[in-house]
Amino acid sequence: MPEFINPFDEAPGYDLASMTAAINILPNEYGRINELGLFRGEGIATRTPIIDIKEGVLNLLPSVPVGGPPTMANRDQRSMKAFVIPHIPHEDKIVPEDLQGIRAFGTVDQTDPLAKVMNERQMKMRMKHGQTLEFMRISALKGILVDGAGVTLYNWFTEFGVTKKTVDFVLGTSTTDVGAKCREVVRWIKKNLRGESMTGVHALVSPTFWDKFIHHAEVREAYKYFENKNGKNPLREDTREGFKFHGITFEEYDATFTLADGTTTADAFSGNVSETNGTAFPLGTRETFANYYAPANWMETVNTRGLELYSRQVTADDGSGVRLITQSNPLPMVRRPALIVELTTSN
Secondary structure (H helix, E strand, O other): OOOOOOOOOOOHHHOHHHHHHHHHHOOOOOOHHHHHOOOOEEEOOOOOOEEEEEEOOOOOOOOOOOOOOOOOOOOOEEEEEEOOOOOEEEEEEEOHHHOOOOEOOOOOOOEOOHHHHHHHHHHHHHHHHHHHHHHHHHHHHOOEEEOOOOOEEEEHHHHOOOOOEEEEOOOOOOOOOHHHHHHHHHHHHHHOOOOOOOOEEEEEEOHHHHHHHHOOHHHHHHHHOOOOOOOOOOOOOOOOOOEEEOOEEEEEOOOOOEOOOOOEOOOOOOOOOOOOOEEEEEEOOOOOEEEEEOOOOOHHHOOOOOOOOEEEEEEOOOOOOEEEEEEEOEEEEEOOHHHOEEEEOOO
């Protein structure tokens, strides 16, 4: 039997570095959380990021007689926490049947080259990693980090010793002061900034919450004459991508995800929280949200800074095909969970 020829043995374009670079260049398919740019990526060289927590206290200073003793500065209380970054490997395999006698797409007589098939497979693998990261980020944004199997990894409220703030909008009652509910959310977030900065408050809500919100008597009149930045008016067009009301920009987040076991979530706010929920959070912050990336679990990446996604190819020893291996090691974290507010409506 002739030896299987690996076309990538002498091709520098298919080593670990080039394949990893290529897969990270492929278009992102994450969704809205990625577009908002909340979780800025930060590569680290270990699998356990350590968070330094410093509780600064700003107190007023009393006046003293001239020449009197000065007041002594308080020392900030500091503590540290370490977290393990999740490991998400994925694999596919190109076998002879994927290439034998299959013409290239759009042609009549050309066979499909292995490089083209590899690129298509990489694209699909990247999309899976991307959707997984989007799902993990939206769960983290609600305060509880969940992986692609629906398993809770971290409760950021518990980890940082914060009690979750929940505001019930009571949208089923026509006399509810919805504006006051919005102001309660904004005031809570501003109160808990504690040295952090923000440019505004945004809220992602479920379709159920959105429908009840815009049909509430108080909101309906303002919504009727609202015109967003794209010039859309709700009387004639769909404006679910953003409606500002009393300091909060409300946006419907209607996304479904298929978990690792094949089950499909009803929407992003199903599962560990009520379907009628939403989450409000600050935009333009510096330290509130983070997305740590650990290096791949390969010898070539030891003690290097982690990247968003890694890819490599390995020829099977028995010549049965080429294995495509990808892995990501992301940890979307909310370092200031006191700035997250859960939105509910009890009726």
